[in-house]
Amino acid sequence: MTANMIDGKMPWHLSPPDIGELRDAAARMAPILIETPLLESDRLNARLGGRLLVKAESLQRTGSFKARGAWNWFSLLPSGAAGQGFVALSSGNHGQAVAWVAGRFGLGPVVILMPEDTPRAKVERTRAWGADIEFYDRSTVDRAALLHHWTEVRGHIMVPAYDDRRIIAGAGTIGLESLRQAAARGTRPDRMVVAFSGGGLSAGCAIGLTGSGTTLLAVEPVGYDDMARSLAAGMRIANSAAPPNICDALLAPTPGALTFDINQRAGTTVVTVSERHAREAVAVLAKEFGLIVEPGGALPLGALLANPGLAADRTTVVVASGANIDTSLLSDILAGG
């Protein structure tokens, strides 16, 4: 794990959280965040030949799982941070979460750095939570330099999107919670399937699933298989290009350093899924469960629709991780477009 070391030491925030930190994070969020349900459809179970439990995290505060990490991060912020500004890089869901949580804690101002091609719903909802947005060109701008300006020149505190033990612990509460809810229904999942962008959700769930016997499968969109190639190479590899993809939430250029380490050690496996199956999963979640889920959040179900053998004869939890989709795209998908 040398990639994370500074002066030969591992900084605290880039070391893995233990499962006790996930439990603490869960206790912190219980009064405010939503315990999202595990949904089930006998019709979909019959189609897949196995038992599917949909963790409807699209119902979370601000419409994505990102509220969990942001809540935990701000909860652990030293008190001296009051009066300072915050900045975050986000494709839209982390930005909404940071803006909402900062507001809840009475902190700010908040600046969100977003790609120019961010869906309108995400832009509008991030602004509605009180954040300022600065747009950048995904294909040309050096994100590190942009962030450096806001942290070093403007003095804002950066809220990491995934490569941070507090963020990972927050996301990992989904793993703990799903196991507990499944146990209450008399079952233990064989597998949990989550979307992969920077890797915070899968890293957190990998820790949350420790010792449970439930394996973890991460899902990447076609063209953004940086994690699959990184695992194969044994080192972090960036995507070589940034082609358009409907899964706007899953286009991070490279796995995080800490998230890569955690997933590699935990034995997380990865599959890549097409845009067609992302769209089909959005339609299935709407029709079978009455859930509005964005393409990136639906991709884990898309993995099962594309490869029904993955779900056959076992119990699978798929995390539907975000709801923030433009109305026009949702209508187009529901009309069969």
Add this chain to the structure above:
Amino acid sequence: MTANMIDGKMPWHLSPPDIGELRDAAARMAPILIETPLLESDRLNARLGGRLLVKAESLQRTGSFKARGAWNWFSLLPSGAAGQGFVALSSGNHGQAVAWVAGRFGLGPVVILMPEDTPRAKVERTRAWGADIEFYDRSTVDRAALLHHWTEVRGHIMVPAYDDRRIIAGAGTIGLESLRQAAARGTRPDRMVVAFSGGGLSAGCAIGLTGSGTTLLAVEPVGYDDMARSLAAGMRIANSAAPPNICDALLAPTPGALTFDINQRAGTTVVTVSERHAREAVAVLAKEFGLIVEPGGALPLGALLANPGLAADRTTVVVASGANIDTSLLSDILAGG
């Protein structure tokens, strides 16, 4: 309560359930049905000037609260019923619930008597659960005579949609569950708002809320204010006409005998809400919570959008009771149509 008496005695199934029967019903359904979450949006709270908790019952099995009553009814069926057919009158949600539950219990066949103008999604989903459907003309057919044919001539067992203590006890679990979930979030609702058609949901919730201090408000669509007029008259009065209304689930011609009695004694109050506010509520539930809710299920929120004073300075639970909306109507509403 003379209306319910037969030969001077009250038949068991037309007597009110007590709160213990609701608790028993909740225990019966816990392994299979969904504990639907209470959702919250700070943005919507700010708009309404109070705290709103949305009971997302649209996520229930078969997409509506009707699964609770049907589950409880079939759970209490005498064992001699195996091998018999079942019949139910339904605008679509009760029919889906009956068809699914009967299948789960290995019982059938199931015949659902549906109005000709039932939305396509409800027809298709009822068939997909294995039921046969017989359509009738809402404005001309004598429902009692139609039902008589199926029960007396064909020998099917009728599964009541609302006027039955087992159905009411099942629906009432929503009241108990909402109070418990609100308490876990540190609050006690001042008011609960539910849709009114035959009155099973409100009757059940009235019993579930007994002694809690939470008042109950029932909501009817414009043109179907039979319960409001019945309460004013102190006796059951039918709607005089059957005009078209977008809330297809809420067009029962008259309150049930038992449900009227229970709501009258409990002091349930009623408001009437326009189609415009039903549509607005569908849009708000989609955008703020990522929930697909049909117009009739969204009407309780419509009541608050139409009368923000109802929600101001208090905590309100609104039940979003059904998801089964045609895709074309949903898209039209989301596009602002």
